[in-house]
Every structure is written in structure tokens, then in C-alpha cells.
Amino acid sequence: MLQVTKAEDVIDHGLSLGADFAELFVERSLTNAISTLSNQVQSVESGIDFGIGVRLVFGSKVLYGYTNKTEADELKRIMGELAAMDLRDPRVLMQAFDYSAPVEHHPAHRILSADADVDSKVAYLMAADAAARASSNLISQTRGACRQKEQRIEIFNSEGLHTTDARNYVRATLTAIAADGQDQATGMWSDGGLLGWEIKEQVDPKKTGDEAARQALVNLSAKACPSGRMPVVIGNGFGGVIFHEACGHLLETTSVAKKASVFHDKMGEMIAHEAVSAVDDGTMANEWGSINIDDEGMQTQNTQLIKDGRLTSFLVDRLGAEQTGFERTGSGRRESYKYAPASRMRNTFIEAGDAEFDDMISSIDRGIYAAQMGGGSVQPGTGEFNFAVTEGYYIENGKIQYPVKAATLISTGPAVLKEISMVGKDFSLACGMCGSVSGAVPTSVGQATLKVDEILVGGQA
Amino acid sequence: MGIASQAEQILDRVRAAGAEGDLIIDQGEALSLKAKDGALEEHKVTSSQVFGLRVIKDHRVGTAYSEAADGESLAALVDQALLNASYAAVEAHEKILTNALKLETQDAQLSPDDSTSVAEKIELALAIEARLAAKPMVKNVPYNGVQDSVGERRVYSTTGLEARSKARMMHCYAYALIESGDKNAMEGIGQAARRFVELDPDRLVDQAYQNTFDILHGAAIPSGKYDVIFDEEILPSLFQVFSMMFSGKSAKDGVNPMRDKLGEQIADSKLTVRDLPLDTDGFGYALFDGEGTPAQALCLIQDGALSSLIHNSMTASYFNSASTGHGTRGPRSTLGVGVHQLEIDAGTADDAALQAGEYLVVTDLSGLHSGANPISGEFSFGASGYLCRDGARVQPVRGITVAGNFYELLRRIQLVGSVQHWNWERSAKMPSIRFTDLSVSG
Numbered sequence: 002m003l004q005v006t007k008a009e010d011v012i013d014h015g016l017s018l019g020a021d022f023a024e025l026f027v028e029r030s031l032t033n034a035i036s037t038l039s040n041q042v043q044s045v046e047s048g049i050d051f052g053i054g055v056r057l058v059f060g061s062k063v064l065y066g067y068t069n070k071t072e073a074d075e076l077k078r079i080m081g082e083l084a085a086m087d088l089r090d091p092r093v094l095m096q097a098f099d100y101s102a103p104v105e106h107h108p109a110h111r112i113l114s115a116d117a118d119v120d121s122k123v124a125y126l127m128a129a130d131a132a133a134r135a136s137s138n139l140i141s142q143t144r145g146a147c148r149q150k151e152q153r154i155e156i157f158n159s160e161g162l163h164t165t166d167a168r169n170y171v172r173a174t175l176t177a178i179a180a181d182g183q184d185q186a187t188g189m190w191s192d193g194g195l196l197g198w199e200i201k202e203q204v205d206p207k208k209t210g211d212e213a214a215r216q217a218l219v220n221l222s223a224k225a226c227p228s229g230r231m232p233v234v235i236g237n238g239f240g241g242v243i244f245h246e247a248c249g250h251l252l253e254t255t256s257v258a259k260k261a262s263v264f265h266d267k268m269g270e271m272i273a274h275e276a277v278s279a280v281d282d283g284t285m286a287n288e289w290g291s292i293n294i295d296d297e298g299m300q301t302q303n304t305q306l307i308k309d310g311r312l313t314s315f316l317v318d319r320l321g322a323e324q325t326g327f328e329r330t331g332s333g334r335r336e337s338y339k340y341a342p343a344s345r346m347r348n349t350f351i352e353a354g355d356a357e358f359d360d361m362i363s364s365i366d367r368g369i370y371a372a373q374m375g376g377g378s379v380q381p382g383t384g385e386f387n388f389a390v391t392e393g394y395y396i397e398n399g400k401i402q403y404p405v406k407a408a409t410l411i412s413t414g415p416a417v418l419k420e421i422s423m424v425g426k427d428f429s430l431a432c433g434m435c436g437s438v439s440g441a442v443p444t445s446v447g448q449a450t451l452k453v454d455e456i457l458v459g460g461q462a
Numbered sequence: 463m464g465i466a467s468q469a470e471q472i473l474d475r476v477r478a479a480g481a482e483g484d485l486i487i488d489q490g491e492a493l494s495l496k497a498k499d500g501a502l503e504e505h506k507v508t509s510s511q512v513f514g515l516r517v518i519k520d521h522r523v524g525t526a527y528s529e530a531a532d533g534e535s536l537a538a539l540v541d542q543a544l545l546n547a548s549y550a551a552v553e554a555h556e557k558i559l560t561n562a563l564k565l566e567t568q569d570a571q572l573s574p575d576d577s578t579s580v581a582e583k584i585e586l587a588l589a590i591e592a593r594l595a596a597k598p599m600v601k602n603v604p605y606n607g608v609q610d611s612v613g614e615r616r617v618y619s620t621t622g623l624e625a626r627s628k629a630r631m632m633h634c635y636a637y638a639l640i641e642s643g644d645k646n647a648m649e650g651i652g653q654a655a656r657r658f659v660e661l662d663p664d665r666l667v668d669q670a671y672q673n674t675f676d677i678l679h680g681a682a683i684p685s686g687k688y689d690v691i692f693d694e695e696i697l698p699s700l701f702q703v704f705s706m707m708f709s710g711k712s713a714k715d716g717v718n719p720m721r722d723k724l725g726e727q728i729a730d731s732k733l734t735v736r737d738l739p740l741d742t743d744g745f746g747y748a749l750f751d752g753e754g755t756p757a758q759a760l761c762l763i764q765d766g767a768l769s770s771l772i773h774n775s776m777t778a779s780y781f782n783s784a785s786t787g788h789g790t791r792g793p794r795s796t797l798g799v800g801v802h803q804l805e806i807d808a809g810t811a812d813d814a815a816l817q818a819g820e821y822l823v824v825t826d827l828s829g830l831h832s833g834a835n836p837i838s839g840e841f842s843f844g845a846s847g848y849l850c851r852d853g854a855r856v857q858p859v860r861g862i863t864v865a866g867n868f869y870e871l872l873r874r875i876q877l878v879g880s881v882q883h884w885n886w887e888r889s890a891k892m893p894s895i896r897f898t899d900l901s902v903s904g
Contacts, residue, residue, distance in 0.1 A: 029530075035549075036796075038715060044796045045546035048527040049535055052510070066507035069529045075509075082507045085580060119549050142716060178717065178837070185719070185837045226842075228685050228863070228903030259498065261604035261639060263646075339508070376832030383639075383646050387829035387844035387863075409833050409842035409863050457682075459842045459863020459903045 003027045003053065003071065005098060008157040011076045012095060015057050016159055018080060019089030020064075024158040025076070026054035026296065028338040030150060033117045037126045037145035039134070045119060054338035055079050059087045063320060065341040096161030103293040103300065106286060109169035111198035113151040118198045122147040122173070125206050129175040132210025139221060140214050141180040147173045149198065156298045164298045169197050170289070170443060172432060175209050179217035186223070186406070188216025189391070193432040195443070196287045216373060216392050223406035226393060226460025232368035233410060233453045234361045234396070239374050239431035241350050241446035244279060246379040247386040247414035252281075252306055252314075253332070253344040254321025255438055263384045263415050267312050273418035275310040276354055283331060283347035289432040290348040290445035297333035297342050304330045306349075307418075318344040336440025343439035350447030354424030361423050361452040363399035369408065369458055370394040370401055377410075384414035409459040417453055425450040465489075468536065469618040472515060475540040477620055481519035482558040483543070484619035484754070486793045488512050492611035495584055497591035497603075502584060504607070514793020517543045518558055522550040527793045555779035556797060559753055562622030567749050571742060573612055573630040578658040583608050586663060590636050593667045597638070599678075600671070605637040605650060610658070623754045631745060633887075634661050636670040640678050647680070647860075649673040649826070652886045654745055673825070676848075680860030682904035683849055689821040689876065690864065690900040693847075694883035696827055698890030701735075701804055704868045706836040708737075708762050708770075710777035710788075711799045717837050719869065723768050729872035731766040732809050733895075739787070739802035745888045746803025752791030757802060760786050772799045806892040809878025816879050816896055817853035824864065839869035845902075863903045874898045 008025055015023030030050040036043040055076060057064040064083035068075050111118060126145035134140045150170045157163050172193030179186050190212040192204040235243060248264075256262035264272060273279075283292050283301030292301045297319050305313050317325065318333030321344045334345035362370065370393065377388030390408040394401045412420075430447035463471075469485055476483035489511040496504035513536065514527040524547025528539045567573075587608040594603045610632045617625040637650030651669045655661050692700055712718035720728060739748040739757035748757045753775055761769045773781065774789030774797055790800040828844035835841070842865040848855045879894035 041551040042549055043551070044523065044525065045549045046525050046527075046794075046796060047542045047546055048794060049530050049538070051528075051530040051535075062502050062505070064505040064507075068509050069511055069531065070509075079507055079509070082580075083505055086502075086505075086584060123549065183719070185717070187835070187837065226865075228865070228901070256604075259604050260602055339510075341504070341506070377829055378832070380648055380828075383648055385828070385844070385861075387833065389829060389832040389842065407833075407835070407840040407842045407865055409829055409844060409865070411828070411844040411861065411863055457861065457863065457903065459844070459865050460901075 002029055002153065002155050005163070007073050009098065011073055012157060012159050014077045015080050016093060016095050017091055018084040019087060019092060020057040020059055020084065021092055022058035022159055024056040024156065026338050027155040028052060028152065030152040031113045033113055033149045035119060035122050035126065035147045037123070037130065039142050040127055040130050042123055047117065050337060052338040055083070056341055057083055061324065062087065063341060067338050093159065095159050098157060098163035099161050100163040103164060103166055106284060106293055107195045107291055109197035112169050113149050121198065121201065125173060125201055126175065128206035129210040132207040133175060133177040133214040136211055136214040137179070137218055139179045139181055139218060140177050142178045143213070144176045145174070158298070162298045164294060166293050168195060168292065170195060171198055171200050173204070173209070175213045177213035177217040179221040181221055184221060186217050186220035188213045188220060191432060193289050194287050195289060195291050219392055219404045220406055223404035226369070226405035226408035226458065227395060228458060228460045230455050230457050232365045233456050233458065234368070234370045235374065235451055235453060236372040237427045237448055237450045238429040239446060240371065241431070241448035242374050242377065242433065243388055243417065244351050244448060245346060245349050245435070245444065245446040246377050246388070247384065247417055249281070249346045249349045250379055250437065251384060251414050253316045254318060254325050254327070255343045257315050258321055258324035264312060270312055271310045272312045272415065273307050273310040274421050276424050277307055277310050277418060277421050278352040279307040279350065280305050280352065281316055281346050281349045285348050288348050288430060288445050289443050290346065292347060295331045295333040296335045299329055299331040299333065301331040301347065316344045316346060318342055334439060334442045336442055340439040343437065345437060345439060345442055346435060346444045348430060348445040348447065350430060351424060351451065353426050353428035353449040356423035356425045358425055358450055361425065361450065362396060362401060364452070365396045366398060368396045369405065370396055371410065379414065386414065387411045405460065407460065410456050411459060412456045417456060420454045420456065421451055422454050423452040465616065468531065472513070472536055472540055473618060473620050475537065476517055479519065479544055481517045481544060482620045483515055483517040484558050484617060484623065486514040486791065487616045488613065488793050490611060490613040492609065493580065493583065494607060494609045495587040496607040497587045500588065500592060502587065512793040513539060515539050515543045516791065517547055518556065519544060519547050521552045521554055522547040523553055523556050524550060525796055556776040558619055558621060559623060559755065559775060560621050561754065563625065563754065565625040565750050565754070565756065567627040569628055572656070572747065573628040574656055576658055583610060583658070586634065586661070590634060590663050590667060594636050594638050594670055597671045599640045599642050601639045601641045603636055604639055604648070606635065608634045617754045619754065625750050625754045627749055630656055632656065632658055632661060634663065634666055636666055638670050638674045640674045642678060645678055647674050647678040649677055654886060654888050677846055677858045677860060680846055680858035682861045683859050683902065685903045687899040688902050690824055690897050691816065691821060691894050692824045694892065695885050696824055697892050697895065698804065698885045699827065699830055700868065701890070703830050703834045704836050704839065705801055707869070708772050708801060709799050710771040710773040710781065713771055714777050714780045719837060719839065720768055724771070726768055727766050728768045728869070729763055729766040730875035732875050732878045733763055733766050733872065734761070734807040735763040736761050736805050736807070737772065737801045737803065738805050741803060743888065744803040744884065744891065748802045751787045751789040752797065753789040755785050755787045755789060757787040772801060774799050804890045805882070808880050808882050808893045811877035811879050813853065816877050816894055817850065820851045821896060822859065822902065823848045823850055839867040841866060841868055865901045865903070871897050871900065
């Protein structure tokens with residue numbers, strides 16, 4: 002996408018300003034988004050994202066800029082403005098580019114640049130809508146969305162790296178709204194992956210519609226949720242968002258190097274209950290959070306974060322490796338050319354255990370079963386987090402009693418890791434978008450159903 | 463080729479296809495600085511532009527955008543928007559405005575020249591971090607920064623509209639991580655101004671430190687019902703989360719719970735809410751909306767009664783009324799509606815009345831989006847703040863949740879304070895409001 006001679010000229014200019022390291026990240030992405038409202042197409046949108054990210058490193062200082070223009074003069078102007086306060090004699094010589102293409106672990110076939118497949122996607126969303134509305138006359142409306150993206154990147158750096166990659170993402174979502182008089186409730190189901198529209202051969206619109214409608218109907222009949230500290234059983238799949246937010250972010254060197262993570266000095270120590278082992282794996286074929294190479298050009302890895310409760314690795318990008326001394330883990334990621342890369346998660350999950358679901362429920366006198374989790378947030382410095390329960394049930398005397406609504410779980414990462422006492426067998430992954438310093442990147446979260454012995458539940462009862 | 467010529471070429475191609483259209487061109491330049499341990503951690507220089515086109519042909523709407531500005535990409539932009547329109551359902555109410563207005567904001571007021579050097583801005587970023595880090599018990603200042611951004615928007619249409627706005631915003635922010643024994647806390651604050659000299663780093667550092675230090679030894683309070691005052695940062699956030707209640711688009715889509723309540727009492731009679739886009743003291747100032755309709759003041763809730771929803775031209779047509787100048791559209795987004803800058807009228811309660819007896823001041827809410835359901839009004843948030851009695855803080859509070867229904871909460875307004883406060887981003891101006899009987903879990 003960028004002429005090699007131009008890239009060479011610009012990077013050489015960066016080094017001539019005294020930078021220790023210079024990098025160009027070139028991106029051209031196509032996007033297509035279809036929205037439906039019940040059985041009508043509401044909008045079809047498409048776009049071209051194009052830009053070049055410029056990174057200069059002087060010692061421990063990172064300078065970053067970007068532009069939508071491709072002229073060498075504009076790229077050099079940005080470099081000049083970035084380095085204005087740090088100009089010095091050249092320190093390093095540029096290495097000649099040695100092009101290497103990554104091994105393709107995530108093949109995609111029906112990609113956006115070939116065909117947006119709008120008719121087929123609309124048919125999928127219509128089928129999901131029909132299934133949702135057929136399940137009950139209380140389903141008053143659905144909202145469908147199908148987004149596809151083809152991201153092509155090219156990376157050059159002063160150490161001679163020159164590589165390219167293409168990432169194809171697709172995700173389809175249906176939200177169902179159930180209404181009974183003035184009461185309304187929602188349910189949502191989503192499928193996605195790092196592949197093309199061939200995903201439609203793997204997913205079932207009826208299941209999508211049924212599941213969205215089921216959740217909405219459960220929530221419509223839900224009662225107020227009890228409050229207080231109590232045991233909580235968290236469902237599989239997207240339930241893993243708690244580990245992602247409460248612990249995963251604290252293992253990124255973005256937080257660790259700043260000592261803004263409570264785990265920054267805990268390498269090798271027991272930080273979780275011995276029932277907990279967790280990984281961050283970028284290699285899983287066609288999974289939503291997978292990559293071939295990270296956004297610094299390094300091949301991705303499967304990284305064991307916690308083994309039997311003991312901290313075994315952080316998530317390390319290039320800068321994090323320099324700041325902490327830990328080896329890079331291929332975790333440098335960014336949303337687009339607009340962001341400098343940072344250490345980020347890929348497919349992050351707690352590994353399956355051997356507990357039975359019924360044993361978890363029956364072990365609880367008074368608690369909550371959080372079958373589906375929604376979003377949340379975490380404060381890395383303290384590890385404090387909050388998460389919404391989007392489908393929850395009250396447990397009493399070892400039995401699930403009735404659905405509850407509007408519940409929030411709050412705790413801290415270190416505390417909840419030590420309260421996970423049982424991990425089940427029903428492991429699954431779910432798609433999400435993770436927002437952090439380098440923008441929103443696709444990540445998967447996952448776990449088997451697990452039991453947390455005590456957590457603060459915020460409800461209205 | 464200049465921007466105006468590129469716009470004309472694009473719109474000519476739209477006309478040639480027998481369609482109508484409007485084009486948004488956003489351009490911006492920004493500098494972002496962050497400090498860490500006495501040195502710059504981030505120094506970011508950016509320039510950007512994006513073209514966003516909406517076309518309407520045979521009552522079908524299509525949109526597309528491009529960050530690439532070469533002729534081939536801009537031609538593809540038009541073709542893609544037309545193709546997208548061909549898939550859309552017929553939408554009789556969405557039209558390109560017929561106005562041929564020429565609108566332009568005053569640069570001297572909203573985007574003043576500023577000769578502050580990069581070196582001075584860097585010095586400020588380093589000083590903020592250093593001064594905050596030097597305070598007692600501060601372990602570090604993990605989040606801090608100084609930013610200077612100038613954004614310019616142009617809107618053109620096939621019917622002759624030419625609207626241009628330009629605004630500058632300088633802001634700085636700092637968050638301190640304090641540790642003492644096994645306790646830690648992180649809080650912070652920001653400031654926004656149009657000129658560098660209007661930033662006050664000493665006040666920023668003192669506020670960020672005080673916010674963090676004061677909450678450090680916070681603890682949960684017993685579960686129960688409390689009177690609550692959300693502080694000037696949190697109250698606007700809460701209204702923003704539930705701003706769908708004013709949305710004409712959500713009403714058209716059938717999901718706004720207030721859709722049939724115009725003229726009805728939906729809140730305590732002490733509450734009057736307005737949208738004031740022409741208040742130049744705020745950074746939500748807008749001369750025109752996303753369609754190029756001139757923005758105007760609008761009363762949303764008058765003495766507790768819902769007096770208006772916000773409309774763009776499409777939702778206004780659907781409800782057979784006039785646009786209120788609240789159309790939102792960016793280069794990458796379709797037509798929606800949104801408030802510009804909410805203001806709540808000052809009430810009559812003085813501090814003594816507001817602060818009588820026991821009440822909880824909430825200074826932070828977590829999970830604002832994930833824990834809220836704007837359709838039903840239900841919410842459950844993590845919270846921190848201070849338990850107070852007769853104007854004095856009794857204890858800092860952390861590790862609690864507050865839960866309830868926002869639309870019911872609007873009916874449980876006990877008092878509205880007599881002084882309005884801007885939030886630090888200067889996007890909303892509201893007085894203190896004391897709500898009764900909010901569920902707290904500790």
C-alpha cells in the first residue's frame with residue numbers, strides 16, 4: 002500500500018532526527034454495516050478507512066502521529082513535529098527491509114472486497130427476526146446488525162521489518178425487545194469470528210432469534226434482584242468478561258509497567274484460587290480475538306497467564322518488554338492507524354475445570370446465578386470492577402427460584418480471583434470489543450460456568 | 463484541489479445519478495501529551511479528514527464515507543452510497559433539506575488563535591504529573607495529559623447548503639493513585655478551555671489529589687434507602703445515559719417510554735430541563751445540527767411536564783411537526799437525534815436545605831452504560847461518594863451499588879439547588895438535586 006522506497010525514505014528521516022526506532026503502520030480497511038429494525042432494512046453503510054501511523058521512539062519516550070495523506074513530505078512533517086523537542090544526532094542505522102508474509106492461520110473466503118453479500122446478510126437477519134417474533138407475541142420488535150470488515154495492514158520499521166496482513170471480521174447480532182403493557186425488556190445474541198461471510202454456514206439464524214427472544218422474555222418476567230454479599234454462579238461464554246476486565250487488563254504491561262496494576266510485582270506468586278488456570282491465546286483458528294501477527298509485526302502466541310492459581314506471564318508488547326524486561330508475547334495491538342500499539346488481550350479465558358453445574362447451584366443457600374453477563378468496567382490501579390447481569394436468577398436452598406433483573410456485580414480483581422472455588426466443564430467463548438488505550442480491538446472472552454464464593458450484588462430488593 | 467471543489471465534484475456526481483445528497487467533511491488537527499515519571503510518555507500529533515455522504519434516491523437512503531481523498535476513492539464513495547440506498551427500505555420521511563443557508567461560526571470566539579508553543583504545553587504536562595506525584599501518599603499518576611485540538615466541519619448539500627463550524631478545545635486531566643497501608647484509591651478530574659492560559663494546573667492538581675485522598679478510606683455503608691445528591695460531574699452523565707427519553711427517533715422506533723407522554727407530568731414539578739445549544743460558555747455549543755438546520759434553545763421538561771421531544775427533519779416529518787435542530791450525523795453515521803448541552807433550571811433550595819439531615823453524595827458511578835436500561839429506566843451502578851449529615855461529611859463511601867429506576871427517580875425530587883454548575887467538560891450545567899429513597903447495597 003505504501004511504496005517501499007517511500008517507506009525507506011521516511012523511516013530513514015526519522016532515524017536522522019535521532020530516534021532509536023521508527024515505524025510506519027499503513028492501514029486500508031473496508032467496512033460494511035447493515036442494520037435492520039424488525040423485518041425492514043434500516044440502513045446499509047460502508048466506508049473506507051485509510052491512514053498511516055508514525056511511531057518514533059527516543060529512549061523510553063514514544064512519539065506517535067498519523068495522517069490520511071501518503072506524501073513523504075507530510076509523513077516527514079509529522080515526524081519533525083513529533084521530534085521537535087528531542088532532536089539529536091543519529092544513534093542507529095536503518096536495517097534494510099526484509100519482507101516476510103505471515104503464515105495464514107485464519108483463512109477467509111467470502112471477503113468484503115469481493116462482495117458485500119448484502120442480500121444474504123439481510124436474509125439472515127430477517128430469518129433471525131422471524132424466529133424471535135414467532136417465539137412469543139410479547140416480542141414487539143427486533144434490531145439486527147451485521148458488520149463486516151476487511152483490514153489490510155502493512156508495517157515497516159527501522160529494524161528491517163516489512164510485513165503485511167489481512168484480517169477479515171464478521172459479526173451478526175440480534176436484539177429482541179419484549180413488551181407487556183408499560184414493561185419492556187431486552188435480550189441479545191451475537192455470533193462472530195475472524196473470517197468472511199462463510200460464517201453463515203456455521204451459525205443458525207433461528208437459534209439467534211430464539212435465544213434473543215428467550216432472554217427478553219425471561220427479563221420481562223424478572224423480579225427485583227436481592228442485594229448484598231453472596232455467592233454467585235457465573236455462566237459460561239460471555240461470563241468470562243469478568244476475568245477479562247478484572248484480571249486480564251491488570252496483566253497487560255500497559256498497566257504493569259506503570260505499576261498501575263495490583264499484579265505488577267506478583268510474577269510467580271499465587272494470585273488466584275488453585276482451581277483457576279487462564280490463558281490468552283491468539284492462535285485459535287478463525288476466533289474473533291485471533292490474529293496472525295500483532296500490530297507490531299510479531300507472530301501471535303498462546304500465552305499461559307495463570308497456572309493453578311500462580312501468575313506465569315504478563316501480556317507484553319515491544320514497549321512493555323523494554324520497560325519490564327519480560328519477553329514479548331505478540332500482544333501489541335491497536336484499533337487502527339490512529340493508535341500507537343499497546344499490550345492487549347486476544348482470546349482470553351479461564352480454562353475448564355471438572356465441577357458439575359448442579360453441584361455449584363446446590364452448594365448455595367442464598368445467591369445468584371448470572372447466566373448472561375453484560376458489559377462493565379474496571380479501574381486498573383485498584384482492580385475495582387462492575388458488571389451488569391443481563392440474565393440472572395435467584396438461588397435459594399440450593400435451587401434456582403426465579404429470574405431477577407437490574408443486577409450489578411462489584412468487587413476487585415484480586416479478591417474475585419481468590420473467591421473462584423469451582424470451575425465447570427462447559428467451556429465456551431464469546432465475542433466482544435475491548436476498549437483501552439490503543440482503541441477498541443476484537444477480543445474473545447470465555448470460561449466454563451464457575452462459582453464465586455462471595456461478591457457484592459447490587460439489586461433493588 | 464480545494465475542499466469546496468472536491469465537495470462540488472462529489473455532489474455533481476450525486477445529481478448526475480438523479481439523487482439528492484448532503485456531504486459532511488470533518489477535518490481536525492490535534493496534539494496530545496501524557497507524562498510518566500517526569501518524562502513524556504506520549505507525544506501525539508495528528509491530522510485527519512473524512513468525507514461522509516448521504517444520498518436519497520427514490521425515497522431510499524444510503525450512506526458511505528472515505529478517509530482517502532483521491533479521485534478514485536471519492537467516486538467510489540458516491541457509487542457505494544447509491545448502492546447502499548438501493549437496499550434500503552423506502553423512507554418517506556427522510557429528505558435532504560431544501561434550505562440553501564450559508565452558516566458559519568465565529569472563529570475568534572470558538573477557535574481563537576493560540577501562540578502557545580509545544581514546549582510550553584509539554585512543560586504543563588510534566589508539571590501536572592510532577593506536582594501531583596509529589597503529594598503525600600501518591601504512588602503515581604497513571605492517567606494524565608494535556609490536549610489541544612481544533613476540529614472543523616463543513617456541510618454541503620445538493621440544494622445549496624453551505625455550513626461551516628470550527629472549534630478549539632484545550633484540556634488537561636490527572637488521576638492520582640494513592641496508597642496507604644492496604645488501602646488504595648484512584649480518582650481525578652479534568653479542565654477544559656478554549657485558550658491555554660485559561661487552564662489552571664494548580665487547581666487541577668489540588669482537586670485531583672483531594673478527590674483521591676478523601677475517598678481513600680472509604681467503606682461500604684449499610685444497605686437501605688438513602689437520600690442522594692449526584693455531584694456536578696455525575697448528574698449530567700446520568701441524564702446523558704437516559705437521554706433517549708427525549709429522542710424523537712426512539713419515539714418513532716417505538717422504544718422511547720415517553721413517546722406518548724407529551725404534556726404529561728413525568729417528573730416532580732421542581733424540574734425544568736432545557737437544551738441550550740447557543741450558550742457559548744459551553745463546549746456543546748452548536749450553530750447548526752448534523753443536517754444543517756440552525757440550532758435553537760428548546761425546553762424539554764417544563765415544571766415536571768414533558769414539553770418536547772428532540773427531532774431531526776425525518777422524525778419531525780413522521781410526527782407532523784418541525785425539526786428542533788437536533789439532527790445528529792457524522793461522516794460515518796446515519797441520521798439520528800441528540801441533545802447539544804443540557805441545562806437544568808436553578809431551583810430555590812439553598813445549601814442549608816439541600817444538606818439537611820442524612821444524605822449520600824455520589825461522586826462516581828461505574829458501569830454507567832452496561833448497568834443502565836434506557837428503555838425501562840432501570841439501573842444498577844457501582845458507586846462511591848460521601849455519607850453526609852447537615853452539610854458535613856460523616857464518612858467516605860466505596861464498594862456500594864445504587865439501583866433504581868431513573869424515570870421513577872425523576873418523580874422523587876425533594877429539592878433543587880439555587881446554583882447551577884458546569885461539569886468540567888462544560889457540556890452540561892445543572893444545579894444540585896436531592897433525590898429521595900434510592901436503594902443502596904453495601
